[in-house]
Structures are given as structure tokens and as C-alpha cells.
Amino acid sequence: MNDTNEMLLEFESKSQNESFARTVVAAFAAQLDPTIEELADIKTAVSEAVTNSIIHGYVDCIGKIRMKCVLCNNELTVEIQDFGVGIDNIPEAMEPLYTTRPELERSGMGFSFMEAFMDQLEVQSTVGEGTVVRMKKRVGKPDKIKDDTQQTKQQHLVHD
């Protein structure tokens, strides 16, 4: 029972693509039958990662952002890659409230939200080459769903 599915998307680092990117991931993850809450978590995390690439990765230029999603059984992996400036000190960048762009009213909560809303977060970066953010989350409960359908069937039988 090895259900896998994969997709790859490349788009320009324009802010109007933030909503596009998170909607795409949510639509792709929908096949795992996630709860509304899980979908909201995924959308927020993706939005944070893509926004980071747009305003920090490509500070004053437009570049390409590559987004790869893999579904394996009931786990979603999202990989967001940019080829921008990179991060010098990753632990510092991941600290809550740390931001290098306070003039843009960035709250410095991006990585904290990604960590809070996904099960696993991994950041790789090389200065001058770019950054990869890899996030994983288990979505939906296939066993629970099976139980639920069985229960409903039984209920139907009782009603009949």
C-alpha cells in the first residue's frame, strides 16, 4: 500500500503568487482528505515560506521559486526552494521575532509558524546560492476514516 504522488511548480517571486502557491498546495493535499484545520495549517506554512523567498531571498529583484510537493501514504512533504541571497545564520533567522526587514512590518514569526503548523521543518541555505525549506506533515487519519465509514454503515443497517 505505497500511495505516492508528486508535483513540481515553478513561479516568479511576485507577491501575488503567495496566494496562488498556497492554494495549489491545498488543492494537491486535498486528496489526502485533510481536516479544515490541517488545510489551514498547510496554507499558512506555505504562505510563510513563499513570502520569505519573495522578500528576503530576492530582496530587490524577481527570481524563480520552485515548489515541490510529495504525497506518500498520508504524509505531505513540501519543498520550497529559491536561488536568492541565502541565509547566513539559520538558527538566528529562525528565532521568534527576529527579522531583517522591520520597515516592511515583518513580525519575525514566519519560521515559528512553519514549525508550529507542520510536523517537521528543515532549512538548508548557502549564502549567494539560495535556500531550501522542507516541511512535512501527516495529514488525515486513514484508519479513523475507515472506522467512521464502517460505523455509518452499521448505523444505516440499524435504521433499515
Place this chain on the structure above:
Amino acid sequence: MRSHKCLFLSHRSALYDEGNVSQGKEGMKYMQDLKNQGRKNARAGEEGTTYEVLKRCLIIHLNGELDHHNAIGIREKADKLIERNHIKHIVFDFSGTNFMDSAGIGVIMGRYKKVIFIGGKIAVTNLNSTVDRIFRLSGLYKIIEKHDTVEAALNHLQ
């Protein structure tokens, strides 16, 4: 039961100044045109975010998704209104919003810094569970108030 009387106040007064106001049928037609124009303006804004000024309170009815992209426009428009109307308190109404990320925190923190010096307060209303969770996680409830409706927020602020 929300009063939209003050909605697009600035647009209306600007148009009235042009001396277009007439009576009777034409007047009615003019009002209708204004209404339509108002609607158009509302749609043209940041995904339909509308702004209402009541005394020294600014009510921002957020519509659509509050991310970095939409935050830029909302920030500019709100700051203009805050300065022009000597705004003290701000209410963010999330009834039309089902998505917010850390950019929303930035928008609210930025406005908070603007009004705190004159003793102003920030309130948020009509939150759904996802937006509420983001506020809780970020610890923003330490500095802002949460209310169920805009009316409740206004009663509390004034």
C-alpha cells in the same frame, strides 16, 4: 445590524464638492450612481477591504485573505485614514477573512504602535478558529482585545 453610514465618507464628500447634487429624480439617480461607485471602489480595494470611520474609531472590514501581498495596500490606506481623521481606536473585523499569516500580525502590530501613544486601543472581531489560533500563538492577545461583534468592540472602546 452594522451601520454603513460612514462608509466611503471621503468619496462622497469629495463628489458633493463638485456641485453635482441636484434634487428629485436626478438626485435619486445621483445617489444610486454614488452607491454603485462605492461598490466598485470597495471591489477595487484590497480584495474588497472596506473602511469605516465612526467618531475617532476606524473599523477595517477585512475581506479575502490577509497575506503579505494584501497587507501592503491595507497598511497604506489605513495609515492615511488614521492621520486624516485623528483616529484613536481601531477595530479589525475579520468576518470576511478565512486566512491570515504572519503578515497580518505585522499589520496589527504596526497600527498598534501608531495609536498606543495617544492612548488608543486595538480590537479584533468575528475571528474564525484558524485566525484565532494565529493570534494566540503570536501572543498578540496581550496587547489587543477580542470581541464577538463590531458593536461589542465599539461599546468597549468608547
